[in-house]
Amino acid sequence: MSRALVIAPGAVGYAAVRAGCSHSEVVRRPPTVLQPGQAMPPTSVAVVGFGRALAPDLVAGTVIVATEVRNGPAAVALPSANALAAAMIAAGLTVRTGPIVSADHPLSEVEARGLAEAGALAVDTESAELLSQVAGDVRAVVRVIVDGDDRALPRIAVPVAALGACRTLRRVASVLDWWGNAVRPRRVLLAGPRSFCAGVERAVRTVELALDRYGAPLYVRRQIVHNRLVVERLTRQGAVFVEELDEVPDGATVVFSAHGVAPAVHLEAQARNLQVIDATCPLVAKVHAEVRRFRRDDYEVMVIGHAGHDEIEGTMGESDHLRLLGGPEDVGAIDVAQGQRVAFVTQTTLALDEVAETVTALRARFPDLVGPRSDDVCYATQNRQDAVRAMAEDCDLMIVVGSTNSSNTNRLVEVSLRSGCPAILVDDASELDVRRLAEAGVVGVTAGASAPPELVEGVLELLAGLGPIDRSERSVADETLYFSLPQEVR
Numbered sequence: 001m002s003r004a005l006v007i008a009p010g011a012v013g014y015a016a017v018r019a020g021c022s023h024s025e026v027v028r029r030p031p032t033v034l035q036p037g038q039a040m041p042p043t044s045v046a047v048v049g050f051g052r053a054l055a056p057d058l059v060a061g062t063v064i065v066a067t068e069v070r071n072g073p074a075a076v077a078l079p080s081a082n083a084l085a086a087a088m089i090a091a092g093l094t095v096r097t098g099p100i101v102s103a104d105h106p107l108s109e110v111e112a113r114g115l116a117e118a119g120a121l122a123v124d125t126e127s128a129e130l131l132s133q134v135a136g137d138v139r140a141v142v143r144v145i146v147d148g149d150d151r152a153l154p155r156i157a158v159p160v161a162a163l164g165a166c167r168t169l170r171r172v173a174s175v176l177d178w179w180g181n182a183v184r185p186r187r188v189l190l191a192g193p194r195s196f197c198a199g200v201e202r203a204v205r206t207v208e209l210a211l212d213r214y215g216a217p218l219y220v221r222r223q224i225v226h227n228r229l230v231v232e233r234l235t236r237q238g239a240v241f242v243e244e245l246d247e248v249p250d251g252a253t254v255v256f257s258a259h260g261v262a263p264a265v266h267l268e269a270q271a272r273n274l275q276v277i278d279a280t281c282p283l284v285a286k287v288h289a290e291v292r293r294f295r296r297d298d299y300e301v302m303v304i305g306h307a308g309h310d311e312i313e314g315t316m317g318e319s320d321h322l323r324l325l326g327g328p329e330d331v332g333a334i335d336v337a338q339g340q341r342v343a344f345v346t347q348t349t350l351a352l353d354e355v356a357e358t359v360t361a362l363r364a365r366f367p368d369l370v371g372p373r374s375d376d377v378c379y380a381t382q383n384r385q386d387a388v389r390a391m392a393e394d395c396d397l398m399i400v401v402g403s404t405n406s407s408n409t410n411r412l413v414e415v416s417l418r419s420g421c422p423a424i425l426v427d428d429a430s431e432l433d434v435r436r437l438a439e440a441g442v443v444g445v446t447a448g449a450s451a452p453p454e455l456v457e458g459v460l461e462l463l464a465g466l467g468p469i470d471r472s473e474r475s476v477a478d479e480t481l482y483f484s485l486p487q488e489v490r
């Protein structure tokens with residue numbers, strides 16, 4: 001377990017930090033001058049204490065994790081800020097990240113305003129000097145705001161705010177213990193392939209181009225892909241996400257998501273004179289076509305998938321004679337007439353072994369069972385699972401980037417766990433709790449098919465803020481598939 005060196009120069013702050021740290025070394029001044037690269041594992045050094053607000057919207061008790069410390073024209077960058085901030089947020093603290101200023105004299109109001117306008121969040125008197133005296137591989141500066149927008153409070157309120165800031169500093173100190181533990185050199189194995197698949201690229205691009213062509217508001221039925229950050233970005237660009245078509249004005253343009261819709265939704269859109277742009281993934285559309293073919297040939301069709309998922313809702317809408325199977329345990333309860341032919345299709349984003357178990361149970365009950373001409377579990381789902389399986393045994397922890405409502409992303413977590421590697425699911429780097437990284441010397445990183453590549457880069461940056469990383473890719477497949485765009489946006 002590595003220990004952080006925590007420098008808390010003020011007497012009150014020092015007492016609070018001492019009370020909050022259980023195993024970091026806490027000092028008021030740097031004991032020695034450390035040399036860069038001197039220690040293995042890397043030395044983590046945090047300068048901690050109180051600060052005064054520069055940004056007008058800061059409130060007392062806010063924790064500032066500095067991304068850089070400015071001192072006149074000089075600035076020291078602190079790349080560990082995001083990792084530390086994520087840990088503070090996970091601990092329930094109110095956190096802002098950004099530059100702070102170290103000033104060697106009391107600031108006039110004009111100076112303070114100028115620094116705030118230049119983006120500085122807070123000011124202290126000693127961070128720059130202390131940082132110049134330590135050269136740990138991973139350094140951080142944390143300040144708890146003692147004034148902020150309560151500057152107009154009566155005098156009696158100020159000690160109350162200071163007491164609250166002391167309590168916050170104690171909590172900050174306990175997070176620094178974890179942060180110190182997490183600082184170490186690491187190997188990072190990147191799964192290949194990871195992140196966007198062809199169907200998601202097509203769906204997201206469809207909305208972007210439709211916004212360009214038709215302008216905002218552009219209605220999108222359901223999340224275009226199951227990723228919170230993609231949906232938030234498109235919302236900012238003018239997309240309006242709705243659950244059902246009755247939320248769309250008559251005659252408006254509406255995009256159908258990558259997960260596909262039931263035929264009844266197409267009919268409703270037609271009746272309402274909506275202009276439809278269908279971003280259904282062609283591989284989902286293939287499953288719909290299989291269902292129609294099986295029904296036309298009078299098969300009883302079993303749909304293997306997860307109840308409530310948008311894709312399953314669309315597929316089940318193809319016919320009233322479909323049965324949804326969540327797993328092999330549902331096979332026993334199937335009630336079909338003697339001699340009835342039985343077929344199956346599957347959701348595109350399931351785990352392959354999960355499907356195999358259900359199909360085996362189905363075949364045991366219906367020896368003449370027929371299935372799709374080619375697997376319904378799509379190439380992207382399969383490749384991403386294979387990549388996780390290929391590297392899981394070499395990793396201490398698997399970080400899976402994606403949203404909790406993304407089916408293929410959840411399957412990556414399950415595949416990793418089944419392969420014996422602990423896994424965590426994060427929407428982006430800000431959700432990564434450094435406590436999980438303490439014991440992880442080899443970290444696997446992957447992303448669901450609906451998670452944009454830049455979110456993976458954010459996670460890598462965060463890991464690099466916790467010590468040197470040796471990064472390599474484990475690739476199991478090259479993906480070159482491309483789906484042409486819907487003609488309305490071509």
Ligand code: SF4
Binds near residue numbers: 199
């Ligand atoms: S995961 Fe597969 S089915 Fe889903 S959008 Fe991507 S390519 Fe299409």
